[in-house]
Every structure is written in structure tokens, then in C-alpha cells.
Amino acid sequence: MGVPTTFPALTQRAWFLTGPTASGKSTVADSLAQQMDLEILSLDSMTVYRRMDLGTAKPSAAQQQQTPHHLLDQVDPDAEFSAAQYLEAAHAAVDKIAARGKLPLFVGGTPLYLKACLRGFDAGPPADWEFRKSIEAELHEHGVDALRKRLEQVDPLSAHQLHPNDTRRMIRALEVAKLTGQPISHRQVQFEAAHSADQANVYALHWPRNVLHQRIDTRVDQMFADGLVDEVTAIRRDFPSISRTAMQAVGYKEVFDLLDGKTDLRETIEQVKAHTRQLARRQETWLRSMSEVEFIELNEQRPFDEIAAEILEKSKTRPKPSS
Incomplete structure (x- = not known):
């Protein structure tokens, strides 16, 4: 049996924590996990790739050990991975988590995946x-x-x-x-079958633009300090042909250009920062278009535990996920 082409919405079967890149989704999810019996499903089109860890800000081994995570490391970097493949795996994971009596919490910022989960999806024919x-x-x-x-x-x-x-x-x-x-x-x-925010549990983290840009710059600097160039070098060595979908991950194409001598390290880091800021703006534009989303305002004085507590309080007035 092949991958299905149509998928129903998961709005009433799971919670969703989203927001632009570097907004702190994983940290808030960790705090929620400490207070609730939940399992996390990645809502990210690039963490499905094995070996692509630093550039995708994949949850650490410690985070994955503390709370069950799903939909990570599905395929190698030389494989294509479609929205339909993601949704097939997501629906199967939600079924299994619900059967265990746990709460499925999607965490990530890929807008198409989010919209497909919230409103259903017609995948259409395979790529030509x-x-x-x-x-x-x-x-x-x-x-x-x-x-x-x-x-x-x-x-x-x-x-x-x-x-x-x-x-x-x-x-x-x-x-x-x-x-x-x-x-x-x-x-x-x-995609036209929208829901109101009070009928869903969909929360998006929102920072002032200048603060988010600072967080992005800090994250990118840390990625390179932690060995992003070495990670990409090893991927290129072991996978001579990287798939089209994997190459869309911000940070990887730029480092490939560095390895090919097209840029120097300083220029590469600045490119990754600029492209990540552009990605964040696109993500925020998508999120503002979705009626299901409730924005949670963040600032540098608010601890993430407080943000998690606010989400839990709001959830008390929302429909509870059904199996």
C-alpha cells in the first residue's frame, strides 16, 4: 500500500506549540512535559533527516531521553521526504500516543506541516x-x-x-x-476549513522582532561553535548526493558553499544569520494567517516556566484532545 493522498485534520486530537525559529519552542515544550503526561512530535521538515542535527537545532539526546520524541531521523540526507510521508507518520504516531493515554504535542515551525495538521491535506500526485x-x-x-x-x-x-x-x-x-x-x-x-483559536490548542511564541533577531544570531554562532562545519563535512563525505528537500535547510547550503571555496567562514555565518531571519519572517507571516493560532507574548523578563503555565491555564477552557 502506498502513502495516502488525503489526510484529515488533527486539530481536535493534539496540542500544537509553534513559532518562528529560535523562539524557544523546545524549552517551553520541556517545561510542559515536566507538568503533563505528554509525548512530543516534531513539526519540522528538516529534523526528519538523520545526521542533520546542529543546523536544524534538533532536540538533544538528553531532551529525547527525558520526554518521548517522534518524527525525528526518519530518512538519510540523500532521500526526498514529502508532506504526505510526514503526515502518514504523524497520524500513525498520534494513534499510538493516544492509545497509551498520553497527550500528543506537536512542536515546530514548518508552516505547511502545521496547516496540514490543523486543516487536513490533499497531497496530490507524487513529484515529477x-x-x-x-x-x-x-x-x-x-x-x-x-x-x-x-x-x-x-x-x-x-x-x-x-x-x-x-x-x-x-x-x-x-x-x-x-x-x-x-x-x-x-x-x-x-485549507479553507479554518477553526477559531478558542476551539483548538495551538499556541505560537512571539518575541519582539529585535529580540528574536538577537536570539537567531546567538543560535547561529553557537551552531558554528558546536561544529556545524564538521557536521556538514561528514554528511558530504558519506552522502555525495544530498536530496532537494534536505538542501532547503538553512545553514547547509551555505556551508556547502564554504566547503567549495565560494565564501569564507565569516561571510558564511552572516549568510546563515540573514537567511534564518528571512525564514523567521516567512514563518510569522504564515502564523498570522491561521485563525487557530493564539500568540503568546514573550519578553526577556518572562521565564519559560511562566510561559508553559500560561499555556496550561489557557488550555483549561479549550476542547480536550479526543482519541
Whole structure:
């Protein structure tokens, strides 16, 4: 049996803790785990890769020992990993956790995975890599405006809804239209099935922009101090071909360029910081578009235990996860 193509929403079956990168999700999740009988499911499209630990800020061995974690280390870096594969594994994990009488808590910041879990998902057909390669070549030659105009001809609704620079999803929309003869905007109707925040347990950590940028810079500096270059060097040695999806992880492509002599270390670190800040802005834009999300305001004076206590207090008025 292959991977299913449609998945129902998990909104009423789990809790969700999200937010931009470096916002402290893992720390708050650890605090929640100390107070509740829960198990954590990664909501991150890059922690599914083995050996990609430092650059993805994967939970430490100590964190994983303290609280059961799921959906980490699913495949090697040379393997593609789709949203459908993630959702198949996520639904199976939720079933098992619920059967044990535990609370499933999704923790992470990949917006598509979050939206698919909250509203359901139609995965569509498998990737056509040759078609994608041809479209990427056209994108390189003619630019993003030409790509958007092409999408407007086959799926004007998607062209209107997608961010002007979201080339990955524009290519996917063209691919689905080609393979199915139907616009993806006509298929993914689940995404319109929104819920209100008071009918879900979906909490997003929110920092003032300048503080979040400081946290990102500190995290990136620590990643390099902890050996990110050595990690990427070992991955390249053992996996000569890195998958397209794995290469989307911020920090890895930049270090590959360093290893190829295209940049020096200082420039590489600054690139990773800049690209991580861009990622955080995209994540926050997605989160603001989701009605299910309740933002939890953070500042440097609030301890993470206090944040966890606030979430627990809010949860008392929300529906309890059902099996």
C-alpha cells in the first residue's frame, strides 16, 4: 500500500506549540512535559533527516531521553521526504500516543506541516522531478515574474494566494495542474476549513522582532561553535548526493558553499544569520494567517516556566484532545 493522498485534520486530537525559529519552542515544550503526561512530535521538515542535527537545532539526546520524541531521523540526507510521508507518520504516531493515554504535542515551525495538521491535506500526485527541473531552468533564465505569469494561466487563484517569492509552491502548483489537469487550488479545499483559536490548542511564541533577531544570531554562532562545519563535512563525505528537500535547510547550503571555496567562514555565518531571519519572517507571516493560532507574548523578563503555565491555564477552557 502506498502513502495516502488525503489526510484529515488533527486539530481536535493534539496540542500544537509553534513559532518562528529560535523562539524557544523546545524549552517551553520541556517545561510542559515536566507538568503533563505528554509525548512530543516534531513539526519540522528538516529534523526528519538523520545526521542533520546542529543546523536544524534538533532536540538533544538528553531532551529525547527525558520526554518521548517522534518524527525525528526518519530518512538519510540523500532521500526526498514529502508532506504526505510526514503526515502518514504523524497520524500513525498520534494513534499510538493516544492509545497509551498520553497527550500528543506537536512542536515546530514548518508552516505547511502545521496547516496540514490543523486543516487536513490533499497531497496530490507524487513529484515529477524532470518537470520540476525544466521549470527551475526556466525560472533561472526568465525570473520569478515569468513563473508567476505562467501560473496565472493555469491556476490564477494559486498565483494570487502564493507569496510572490514562493517559487517552490508555484512550481508545485504548475506540476499538479500538469499531472492532474486540475488546479491545486481546486483540490486543496481543506485549507479553507479554518477553526477559531478558542476551539483548538495551538499556541505560537512571539518575541519582539529585535529580540528574536538577537536570539537567531546567538543560535547561529553557537551552531558554528558546536561544529556545524564538521557536521556538514561528514554528511558530504558519506552522502555525495544530498536530496532537494534536505538542501532547503538553512545553514547547509551555505556551508556547502564554504566547503567549495565560494565564501569564507565569516561571510558564511552572516549568510546563515540573514537567511534564518528571512525564514523567521516567512514563518510569522504564515502564523498570522491561521485563525487557530493564539500568540503568546514573550519578553526577556518572562521565564519559560511562566510561559508553559500560561499555556496550561489557557488550555483549561479549550476542547480536550479526543482519541
